Amino acid sequence: MSVGAQGGLGPAGTGAGTAPIPxxxxxxxxxxxxxxxxxxxxxxxxxxxxxxxxFVYPFLWLVSxxxxxxxxxxxNRLIPNVWAWNYDRVFEIAxxxxxxxxxxxxAGLGALLTTFSSAIVAFAFAYFRFPGRGLLxxxxxxxxMLPPQVTxxxxxxxxxxxxxxxTQYPLWVPQMFGSAFYIFLQRQFFLGIPRExxxxxxxxxxxxxxxxxxxxxxxxxxxxxxxxxxxxxxKWFDLMTPLIYLRDAALxxxxxxxxxxxxxxxxxxGGEGEYHVIIAATVILTVPMIIxxxxxxxxxxxGIATQGRKG
Amino acid sequence: xxxxxxxxxxxxxxxxxxxxxxxxxxxETWWAYGFISPWAFGFLALTLxxxxxxxxxxxxxxxxxxxxxxxATEYVGAANYRQLMDDPKVATALLNTLTYTIxxxxxxxxxxxxxxxxxxxIGRASGFFRTVFYLPQMTPPVAVAILLLLxxxxxxxxxxxxxxxxxxxxxxxxxDPTWIKPGLVIMSVWSVGGTMVIYLAALRAVPRQLYEAAAxxxxxxxxRFRNVTLPMISPALFFTFIILTIAGITNFTEAFTxxxxxxxxxxxxPEAALMYTIYLFRQAFExxxxxxxGFASAxxxxxxxxxxxxxxxxxxxxxxxxxxxxxxx
Numbered sequence: 001m002s003v004g005a006q007g008g009l010g011p012a013g014t015g016a017g018t019a020p021i022p023x024x025x026x027x028x029x030x031x032x033x034x035x036x037x038x039x040x041x042x043x044x045x046x047x048x049x050x051x052x053x054x055f056v057y058p059f060l061w062l063v064s065x066x067x068x069x070x071x072x073x074x075x076n077r078l079i080p081n082v083w084a085w086n087y088d089r090v091f092e093i094a095x096x097x098x099x100x101x102x103x104x105x106x107a108g109l110g111a112l113l114t115t116f117s118s119a120i121v122a123f124a125f126a127y128f129r130f131p132g133r134g135l136l137x138x139x140x141x142x143x144x145m146l147p148p149q150v151t152x153x154x155x156x157x158x159x160x161x162x163x164x165x166x167t168q169y170p171l172w173v174p175q176m177f178g179s180a181f182y183i184f185l186q187r188q189f190f191l192g193i194p195r196e197x198x199x200x201x202x203x204x205x206x207x208x209x210x211x212x213x214x215x216x217x218x219x220x221x222x223x224x225x226x227x228x229x230x231x232x233x234x235k236w237f238d239l240m241t242p243l244i245y246l247r248d249a250a251l252x253x254x255x256x257x258x259x260x261x262x263x264x265x266x267x268x269x270g271g272e273g274e275y276h277v278i279i280a281a282t283v284i285l286t287v288p289m290i291i292x293x294x295x296x297x298x299x300x301x302x303g304i305a306t307q308g309r310k311g
Numbered sequence: 312x313x314x315x316x317x318x319x320x321x322x323x324x325x326x327x328x329x330x331x332x333x334x335x336x337x338x339e340t341w342w343a344y345g346f347i348s349p350w351a352f353g354f355l356a357l358t359l360x361x362x363x364x365x366x367x368x369x370x371x372x373x374x375x376x377x378x379x380x381x382x383a384t385e386y387v388g389a390a391n392y393r394q395l396m397d398d399p400k401v402a403t404a405l406l407n408t409l410t411y412t413i414x415x416x417x418x419x420x421x422x423x424x425x426x427x428x429x430x431x432x433i434g435r436a437s438g439f440f441r442t443v444f445y446l447p448q449m450t451p452p453v454a455v456a457i458l459l460l461l462x463x464x465x466x467x468x469x470x471x472x473x474x475x476x477x478x479x480x481x482x483x484x485x486x487d488p489t490w491i492k493p494g495l496v497i498m499s500v501w502s503v504g505g506t507m508v509i510y511l512a513a514l515r516a517v518p519r520q521l522y523e524a525a526a527x528x529x530x531x532x533x534x535r536f537r538n539v540t541l542p543m544i545s546p547a548l549f550f551t552f553i554i555l556t557i558a559g560i561t562n563f564t565e566a567f568t569x570x571x572x573x574x575x576x577x578x579x580x581p582e583a584a585l586m587y588t589i590y591l592f593r594q595a596f597e598x599x600x601x602x603x604x605g606f607a608s609a610x611x612x613x614x615x616x617x618x619x620x621x622x623x624x625x626x627x628x629x630x631x632x633x634x635x636x637x638x639x640x
Contacts, residue, residue, distance in 0.1 A: 040432070041432065041434060044432045047429060048433055048440050051426070051429075051444075052443045052444070055443055055444055055446060055501070056443060056446065058458050058462060058501070061462065061469060062454075062458065074461075074467035076467075076469040117349045117350070120346050120347075120349060121346060121349060125347070128339055128340075128342065128343035128346065129339065129343075130339065130340040130344065131340065133343075136351075139354065143354065143358055145618060145619070145622060146362070146615065147560075147561050147611070147614055147615055148561075149561070149588060149592075149611040150362055150365055150611045150615050151357065151361035151362060151365065152361075152365075152595070152611070153364075153368060153604050153607060153611070154360070154362075154364035154365050154368070155361050156595075157378070160378065174353065174357055176349060176353070177349045177352055177353020178350040208339075208346075233449070236451055237452055239452065239453055239563075239567070240563055240564065240592070254451075255451055255453040255564075258454070258457070259568050259572065262453075262457060262568065263572040266460070278457060279457075279461070282453075282454045282457045285451050285454050286449075286450055286451060289450065289451060290446070292449075293445075293446070297442060300445070300449075301441070301508050304505050304508045304509060305509060305511070
């Protein structure tokens with residue numbers, strides 16, 4: 001039983017990776033639960049295949065519809081009857097390229113800032129002993145429960161006072177101050193680094209900054225990557241912040257831009273509904289996230305699983 | 312000298328300390344505060360400060376006129392809070408949000424647990440299918456809302472076409488007030504991947520011996536599920552329950568994208584999709600009514616209190632049901 005007892009910890013022999021964070025590798029050849037024979041397993045595989053269709057079909061439908069002419073949008077065929085190229089039209093009717101560019105740099109910069117500011121703060125809570133540490137960390141955790149609506153209005157008024165409403169600053173500047181959830185996540189990770197490493201560095205006369213930057217950060221890379229991609233995703237998903245702060249279409253991020261396309265070309269906009277354009281725009285909004293997921297899949301899934309384990 | 316004396320007095324709390332160590336600790340303290348200063352600044356300027364301000368605004372008539380500088384801010388006592396009770400739309404929004412959350416949370420948990428348990432039983436293919444089930448989680452909420460509008464369209468949508476094949480007449484998901492929230496719930500359940508991954512990790516951590524012992528005692532699968540699986544993964548269930556409940560209560564983007572916006576800003580926006588956060592947002596930023604921000608601040612504080620109560624109740628109740636492995640030792 002000693003082999004099975006390790007559960008999900010450690011690289012489980014699939015050659016899937018060498019990441020030092022606990023892996024939740026699923027595909028390790030392991031004993032099936034008692035009573036699951038070959039036949040039963042085949043039934044389960046069939047079931048999973050059937051369910052997969054429900055989970056994937058909306059994507060297929062969307063991509064397929066984006067290649068149909070306006071008259072066929074809702075024919076719900078998987079393979080378009082007549083092929084059409086709607087993407088030209090999308091870039092014609094709205095500054096989608098600008099939106100894409102805005103989103104990429106705001107998400108990238110914001111995620112980078114969040115990652116490093118959170119790491120600095122997390123390192124302090126993990127390594128230093130200082131008066132008020134427990135209380136301050138409790139405050140960090142408490143802010144996770146705070147709905148953004150409570151601070152939304154005064155924050156808007158601050159930016160308004162600074163004359164920075166209708167600029168993109170409110171979308172990324174706040175990322176410089178760390179984020180409670182990531183501080184928590186990274187602190188857990190820093191705590192896992194053996195303290196002796198830091199003690200040794202201190203004896204060598206390294207400064208605290210060197211200890212953070214040269215020892216802690218490189219070792220915590222998986223946690224930093226998790227933070228980075230989670231925050232990219234959060235920025236890519238966010239509609240409310242751009243909705244509050246941005247007025248000029250040239251400043252929009254993709255979610256707000258696509259929302260404005262929907263408002264303008266959907267039925268609410270008064271037209272007959274140019275849904276083929278809306279669909280193509282939606283594909284442009286979605287595909288980058290799928291690509292990010294394809295590249296960083298392991299980190300997304302491990303990040304989420306760790307989060308649950310701490311709960 | 313004074314500083315050495317004071318730190319020496321503090322010293323014994325953690326470790327026996329000499330003069331050198333306490334001086335070191337002074338420096339360490341100073342560095343630590345330096346390291347947390349970005350968070351401290353953000354906390355004061357963008358969390359605590361605004362919280363206090365929003366509490367203050369909730370007792371005033373702050374709104375568009377004050378921003379434009381036409382009018383001084385006036386203290387209105389609890390008028391905004393009384394209006395919370397008088398405004399029928401607040402009740403509608405609360406009820407909508409509650410209905411949505413009550414449907415969404417159990418549905419998501421059940422589907423996630425079901426998927427995770429099936430994945431555990433298919434051997435090496437499970438890695439691939441875990442990815443497949445996670446994919447919807449990567450779909451931006453605006454895209455989810457657009458998919459909802461298109462696929463659940465009452466007359467042309469593929470969902471009703473599929474139901475038609477089964478000879479089930481599909482409802483008008485996006486316009487019939489009874490079916491608007493179920494449509495939103497189904498799309499939320501579609502993004503079940505994150506919850507499923509958490510359950511998958513929890514299920515893998517259940518010691519196999521427990522199942523073997525239970526089976527030896529003659530426990531049937533259902534008993535093993537109820538008396539072994541559920542208690543052993545109860546921390547994960549509890550965690551996701553809280554997270555999903557808060558997500559449900561503060562849900563904004565999907566319903567807003569699908570049913571509200573400049574194009575629909577008139578009276579046409581369906582009441583059935585009016586979530587609490589949407590009404591709050593519109594009061595603060597869209598309607599431009601005098602005193603709107605004061606009222607929205609009161610709404611925000613009610614929301615905060617609701618979330619705190621829900622979380623506290625959860626924590627208290629969980630003491631009875633959640634089983635942490637450490638406790639047995």
